[in-house]
Amino acid sequence: MSRKKDPSVQHLRDSSAKLDNTVCEKDENQDLLALKRLIYRMPDREAPAGLAQSILSSLEPKTVPGWVRIYRWALRPRTVTFQPLKLVPAAMVLLLGLAIAFQFAPWRKDPGSMDPRQASLIPVTFTLSYPKAESVSLIGSFNQWNPAGHRMRQIGDLNTWVLELRLPEGRHEYAFLVDGKMVVPDQSSPFYQSDGFGNRNSVLFVSRDEPANI
Amino acid sequence: MNRQIFRNSFILIVATLLVGASLYVQAQPAETSVTASVREARQAGVAETVLNQLLILAADHRLEDEGVVRLVNFVQTVQTEDLSIGPFMGKIEEGLAKQIPLNTIATVLAQKLDDYRFVRKVLRRKTGEQEISHQDLSRMVGSLDGGIAREELARFILQAPGQNLSMLARASEILALLKQVRFNDTLTQEILFTGLGNDSLNQSWDYLARVVATAKRRQIPDDEIARAAQEALEAKRPFKDFMATLGFTPRDLRHGPAVGR
Amino acid sequence: MDGNDEQNCIDRVLRGEVNAFGTLVERYQKPIFNLMYRMAGSSDKAADLTQETFIRAYQKLERFHPGKKFFPWLYSIGLNLARDFARKKTWNPEAGSTLNPESFSGCNSPGDQHDRMCESLEFLRLEKALNELPLIYREALILRYHDECSMRDIAAALNLSVSAAKMRVHRGLDMLREQYIRRNP
Secondary structure, eight states, X not given: OOGGGOHHHHTTSOTTSOOOHHHHHHHHHHHHHHHHHHHHHXXXXXXXXXXXXXXXXXXXXXXXXXXXXXXXXXXXXXXXXXXXXXXXXXXXXXXXXXXXXXXXXXXXXXXXXXXXXXXXSEEEEEEEEOTTOSOEEEEEGGGTTOOTTOBOEEETTTTEEEEXXXXXXXXXXXXXXXXXXEXXXXXXXXXXXEXXXXXXXXXXXXOSSGXXXX | OHHHHHHHHHXXXXXXXXXXXXXXXXXXXXXXXXXXXXXXXXXXXXXXXXXXXXXXXXXXXXXXXXXXXXXXXXXXHHHHTTOOSXXXXXXXXXXXXXXXXXXXXXXXXXXXHHHHHHHHHHHHHHHTTOXXXXXXXXXXXXXXXXXXXXXXXXXXXXXXXXXXXXXXXXXXXXXHHHHHTTOXXXXXXXXXXHHHHTTOOOGGGGGHHHHHHHHHHTTOOHHHHHHHHHHHHHTTOOHHHHHHHTXXXXXXXXXXXXXXX | OOHHHHHHHHHHHHTTOHHHHHHHHHHHHHHHHHXXXXXHSSHHHHHHHHHXXXXXXXXXXXXXXXXXXXXXXXXXXXXXXXXXXXXXXOOOGGXXXXXXXXXOGGGOSGGGGXXXXXXXXXXXXXXXXXXXXXXXXXXXXXXXXXXXXXXXXHHHHHTOOHHHHHHHHHHHHHHHHHHHHXXXX
């Protein structure tokens, strides 16, 4: 399709001028440049808080055969530098160093060690007993009251809903969203906050310090 | 005759010019209300991220233009009053997520703004022009949503000893929480005033209400709880000591969502 | 975090450290979530699809070539899921916000596009125009101009040759321009 014939584009041109290709091309380039800039600056939507944790909690540790790991290690590109005159001893040192690194890698952390960002969050388990609910989600100040990614799962007698999350220290307001429409406070929490809309949010205090871990 | 022709021609030309001018004016893009409100808000200092977030919320929740303008104007008002926009954006998100009608959200926002103005006014009476952080102010205002009436909060703030506004904010929050668990009002004030007067109501006492709630469930009398708290606060002992006085371990205090598992 | 750090994360995951995968999730959940949101039009569904993408990537992690970049590989998994989703359900971009950017005539000429004042609203219009494009063209543009990927990475993410990826970006930009102008006469 020729843009020059497209009537929706014509009005952008100076209607009084006899256009030449140069003018059209310059305008088009400016349009495209502006669009590229706009795409670049387009704001991203934030992923729901707790999504990462939700993903991780559904994963089981991998047990990959040793030969696969060795194969992958061998495939991994590495940069090696050497001086020709010192080739032999340097090569021997390098080989020895790589062998040691593979077996006793100093960067190798203990299994179960955590990304520092994850480690700063504190695990919390939310529970709700609600017979006959089709779905229950957790909404609160920690996820901008957005149920996405915070669906609770049924356990036990199927009247009980559970969700495990990691939350930062501090005070949080929350409620349960039943069947996508009913806002239900947590009866097990003694503290509440009126939301101003006629509902009550429950209040939770999260602390790393064990005496206050309540 | 010539005069007539001249006059008619003149009228025709003037009429044409007038019509042409009005068509030109119409052809110019009229500034819409949303555009104008976004521009004004930006000029007033509202952050780009806040405006983008509002517009995204509006798109997600299919708000009409009028609703968007209302929210943008409101956020601008908050900005010009030098208040933190965070709590208000949180309330907007909450209201939209709970599918509250926009009129109701607007009413609640206006009420919240009024609460902020009220608390700030009370604080000025107490401390003059002493600065209070947004977080501490929000905490005090939050006690109103926790069940404390304005008059009660004002009285509490004005009568409270000490000049530490962060501690006063903490005390306001605890005031509301202890009322929720039906702890004796007089004893509540005594505890909090002791902590404020001795400058000992520090961050570790944030969890006082949880301890009190659990103690009450165990049938420990209010005055015994109050005595233990006041002794610890007077002597500036750690919060753990207060808990130990009541015979608590962390395991005893677990209720509500399970933290730390 | 560079390629080496990512490889280290992957190595740790393959040694049984699930939490090491969290680093990759934290890093890339936003672009994947946004890809899925463009596809599904709802945060809820987008979150589900994002979760599914990472789970699939985790399941296939042994097959991920150590010399390659993780993000294009992850993106290609996400795109396949997005395509599957699209086959089952159509997202009607017109069913989006009644905010109706077409009614905002304050910023409708190319000259005004440089006016920062209108940019917030322009994003909504841009989003609508992008959603009119076929998936591959749209994602080619996002990867190129928003995520600043190289053509090689875009080709890997879209499962195309580099020249085909270049063509998608070029043609996609033309198509976007037509859509954008059509919506903002």
